[in-house]
Amino acid sequence: MASGKLNISCLEAVNFIDRKHTSGLNIREKLALRIHKGICKYCLRYDRQQEWINEALNRLNDQNVDTSELEDLKKKIKEAILHN
Numbered sequence: 833m834a835s836g837k838l839n840i841s842c843l844e845a846v847n848f849i850d851r852k853h854t855s856g857l858n859i860r861e862k863l864a865l866r867i868h869k870g871i872c873k874y875c876l877r878y879d880r881q882q883e884w885i886n887e888a889l890n891r892l893n894d895q896n897v898d899t900s901e902l903e904d905l906k907k908k909i910k911e912a913i914l915h916n
C-alpha cells in the first residue's frame with residue numbers, strides 16, 4: 833500500500849480545503865480531509881465558509897462587482913483557524 837497518512841494537522845486540512853476548490857484532491861486526500869473534519873469543528877466550519885464564499889465570489893464575478901472584501905474575509909478566516 834502506498835504511503836500517506838490519514839491523520840492530518842489543521843494546517844494540512846486547510847491546504848486541502850483550499851486545493852479542493854482549485855486543482856482538486858486525490859482520493860486519499862479527500863478521505864484524510866473527511867476524517868479530519870469529523871474530529872475538528874474548526875476545519876469543518878472553514879470548509880463550509882469556503883463553500884459559501886466561493887459561491888458568493890462566483891455570483892459576484894458574473895456581475896463585475898468588486899470582490900476584494902470577500903477575498904480579505906477568506907484570508908481572515910484562514911488566519912483565525914491557523915492560530916487556534
Ligand SMILES: [Zn+2]
Nearest residue numbers: 842845872875
Ligand atoms: Zn482542523
